[in-house]
Amino acid sequence: MSTDSPVPTTNPSLQSKSPIRLISNFLYRHSCLATGLLLLLPMLWLVVVYLGSLGAMLVQSFYTYDRFTGQVIEEFSLDAYKEAFTDPDLSPPNKDVIKRTVRMATAVTIGAAILAFPLSYYMARYAGPKMKGVLYLGVMLPLWSSYLVRVYAWKLILAKDGVMTWFLEKMGLMPALDWLLEIEGIGGNSLSTSYIGVFLVFLYVWMPYMVLPINAALERVPKSLTEASSDLGARPWYTFLRVILPLSFPGVVAGSIFTFSLTLGDYIIPSVIGTSSYFLGALVFTQRGTVGNWPLAAVLTVVPVVIMMVYLSVAKRLGAFDAL
Amino acid sequence: MTESDPRQVAIRFTNVARHFGNVKAVDHVSLDIYDGEFFSLLGPSGSGKTTCLRMIAGFESPSSGSIQLYGEEVSTMPPYERDVNTVFQDYALFPHMNVQKNIAYGLMVKRVPRKDRERRVSEILDMVQLTALGKRKPSQLSGGQRQRVALARALVNHPRVLLLDEPLGALDLKLRQQMQIELKAIQQRVGITFIYVTHDQEEALTMSDRLAVFNHGKIEQVGTPAEVYERPLTSFVASFVGVSNFVESNLAYKVTGESKSFTLRPEKIRLTTPDASIPADCYGLNGTIRDVIYLGMYTRYLVDTEVGIDLTVVVQNLESTSSEVFAARKRPVKVLWQKAHNRVVEE
Numbered sequence: 001m002s003t004d005s006p007v008p009t010t011n012p013s014l015q016s017k018s019p020i021r022l023i024s025n026f027l028y029r030h031s032c033l034a035t036g037l038l039l040l041l042p043m044l045w046l047v048v049v050y051l052g053s054l055g056a057m058l059v060q061s062f063y064t065y066d067r068f069t070g071q072v073i074e075e076f077s078l079d080a081y082k083e084a085f086t087d088p089d090l091s092p093p094n095k096d097v098i099k100r101t102v103r104m105a106t107a108v109t110i111g112a113a114i115l116a117f118p119l120s121y122y123m124a125r126y127a128g129p130k131m132k133g134v135l136y137l138g139v140m141l142p143l144w145s146s147y148l149v150r151v152y153a154w155k156l157i158l159a160k161d162g163v164m165t166w167f168l169e170k171m172g173l174m175p176a177l178d179w180l181l182e183i184e185g186i187g188g189n190s191l192s193t194s195y196i197g198v199f200l201v202f203l204y205v206w207m208p209y210m211v212l213p214i215n216a217a218l219e220r221v222p223k224s225l226t227e228a229s230s231d232l233g234a235r236p237w238y239t240f241l242r243v244i245l246p247l248s249f250p251g252v253v254a255g256s257i258f259t260f261s262l263t264l265g266d267y268i269i270p271s272v273i274g275t276s277s278y279f280l281g282a283l284v285f286t287q288r289g290t291v292g293n294w295p296l297a298a299v300l301t302v303v304p305v306v307i308m309m310v311y312l313s314v315a316k317r318l319g320a321f322d323a324l
Numbered sequence: 325m326t327e328s329d330p331r332q333v334a335i336r337f338t339n340v341a342r343h344f345g346n347v348k349a350v351d352h353v354s355l356d357i358y359d360g361e362f363f364s365l366l367g368p369s370g371s372g373k374t375t376c377l378r379m380i381a382g383f384e385s386p387s388s389g390s391i392q393l394y395g396e397e398v399s400t401m402p403p404y405e406r407d408v409n410t411v412f413q414d415y416a417l418f419p420h421m422n423v424q425k426n427i428a429y430g431l432m433v434k435r436v437p438r439k440d441r442e443r444r445v446s447e448i449l450d451m452v453q454l455t456a457l458g459k460r461k462p463s464q465l466s467g468g469q470r471q472r473v474a475l476a477r478a479l480v481n482h483p484r485v486l487l488l489d490e491p492l493g494a495l496d497l498k499l500r501q502q503m504q505i506e507l508k509a510i511q512q513r514v515g516i517t518f519i520y521v522t523h524d525q526e527e528a529l530t531m532s533d534r535l536a537v538f539n540h541g542k543i544e545q546v547g548t549p550a551e552v553y554e555r556p557l558t559s560f561v562a563s564f565v566g567v568s569n570f571v572e573s574n575l576a577y578k579v580t581g582e583s584k585s586f587t588l589r590p591e592k593i594r595l596t597t598p599d600a601s602i603p604a605d606c607y608g609l610n611g612t613i614r615d616v617i618y619l620g621m622y623t624r625y626l627v628d629t630e631v632g633i634d635l636t637v638v639v640q641n642l643e644s645t646s647s648e649v650f651a652a653r654k655r656p657v658k659v660l661w662q663k664a665h666n667r668v669v670e671e
Contacts, residue, residue, distance in 0.1 A: 227383050228416035230403040232430035232481065242429075246420050 061298035080295035105263035116210040124218035158192035198274040209258035217251025264304040340389035351541035364528040367538030409478035417462040562587035
């Protein structure tokens with residue numbers, strides 16, 4: 001500023017146009033550009049890394065695998081799909097593995113929902129602030145330690161002479177355990193070598209993913225709605241079926257998406273616990289790693305994706321997202 | 325209405341108390357509400373009026389005392405067994421059901437046959453003037469429409485008593501005044517006992533047959549709107565219901581010769597010239613107008629009297645203009661009021 005004009009005609013801060021000020025002013029005036037810049041990184045991640053790799057996998061599922069040379073030929077064919085669903089020579093038959101995995105995922109999802117709902121309901125409705133904090137911590141705590149460590153810990157807990165057996169013995173519940181292990185199809189030599197054991201461990205590791213969404217949904221149901229229902233003559237059970245469940249169902253669906261898809265894809269738990277029979281994840285791992293049949297591995301990975309898409313569209317049709 | 329009212333008692337509170345920890349939300353309240361009355365529970369927030377309503381509905385149970393509904397003891401009965409329905413402050417409409425289903429909910433619970441149910445729902449929709457909106461979801465309705473749905477949902481069950489928890493609180497002034505008139509008309513048509521919780525004294529005065537004024541968990545006065553307004557028993561009632569001048573006993577002595585504190589409504593006081601004579605049935609005090617508040621329809625004057633009493637005087641702007649009114653500031657005046665308008669109250 002020159003000395004012959006001692007009184008500045010405008011606010012000096014507006015005159016000093018630093019580059020940062022210019023940019024921020026420009027972005028303020030062009031809010032679309034600002035939003036675009038904010039979304040650039042997450043969109044890059046989502047499109048390139050996530051959808052890109054998903055697409056690459058889809059493309060690979062149509063490649064051809066040469067059994068003699070063990071080479072993947074970049075040629076379009078449906079061989080891998082045929083092999084996945086029809087080839088009876090394969091050991092183990094893929095169809096059985098898919099069935100087994102879906103059954104397990106369904107059982108885990110239902111079990112988790114049944115266990116998580118009362119807990120979430122208690123947390124949302126009755127627990128005081130202190131109790132709520134303790135319960136949140138309790139639900140989240142398992143996520144603080146390594147997944148692998150916890151799975152191996154469970155193997156020890158469920159082993160034939162493990163803590164669980166000891167506990168059930170002390171409680172005089174051994175007949176119940178024996179009865180459970182003798183059930184055809186899901187029983188076995190001990191808890192840690194049976195489908196029941198796999199189910200229990202899945203239930204344990206995915207439980208937080210069910211509790212938190214249900215809890216969030218229940219927190220959003222105002223207390224006055226349950227009061228209004230009982231005011232209109234509805235007994236608690238009726239209120240639960242007609243008001244609480246429909247309004248918190250999106251939370252159950254959200255939770256089930258986690259538990260269902262996580263169980264579909266997991267390959268560590270069934271390989272550590274259980275009968276060492278294949279689950280989808282392990283099968284993919286074998287085809288991709290040991291055998292090198294990339295197209296078949298890709299097909300077997302497409303399977304859970306398709307199952308999840310069907311699952312979501314059914315849930316949508318049932319109106320699970322209406323109350324969102 | 326007196327103690328020996330021949331009408332049937334709808335709700336009887338006998339020595340009802342409700343404590344939350346150390347807080348006495350309701351402190352030994354006894355009250356009779358008669359069949360077919362529009363009865364208001366009036367009081368500031370935290371005075372126990374809503375807790376009383378919730379105890380009638382069954383959402384809270386009394387720590388001690390008894391609540392009778394048409395002679396039947398209900399204090400330990402769950403809400404779903406009581407023949408009362410509530411209009412909630414936040415309306416509490418079920419967001420996943422449309423208007424018809426919301427209204428039919430109580431009838432569904434009671435397994436009323438479908439034909440009968442549909443007829444009653446459409447009748448009540450007509451009554452609250454929502455005939456065309458039956459298929460809408462609550463989220464697609466305005467505040468006033470939601471309020472009507474909430475009312476319809478409760479009334480369709482023909483409860484013996486309808487409880488209304490500040491139902492007009494969320495509406496704007498014009499709509500609120502319109503709904504006040506409608507609610508009163510509906511109550512007279514259906515003949516059900518209405519118990520109405522509000523903190524708005526004007527609303528309580530407009531709508532009620534009788535009202536109870538609550539303060540700190542206790543009832544300060546029960547009576548008709550005119551009784552409560554004209555003859556407040558306590559200084560709290562006088563100040564909460566309408567505006568009042570409260571004159572403490574030591575100052576009251578300088579006016580009346582008795583050291584009993586009294587209240588005086590501002591519209592009962594006249595302003596005259598300082599040299600005006602005082603009629604035999606009136607009290608008169610000289611003073612100065614300290615401030616003038618022009619309110620369009622009337623003007624509120626704050627007068628400092630020579631004996632140290634500050635009085636609020638309200639004068640209708642019958643012929644005076646705003647400039648004349650403002651010119652009165654600092655002017656010496658005499659205030660006059662009939663002795664009969666003094667209300668001796670408990671402090």
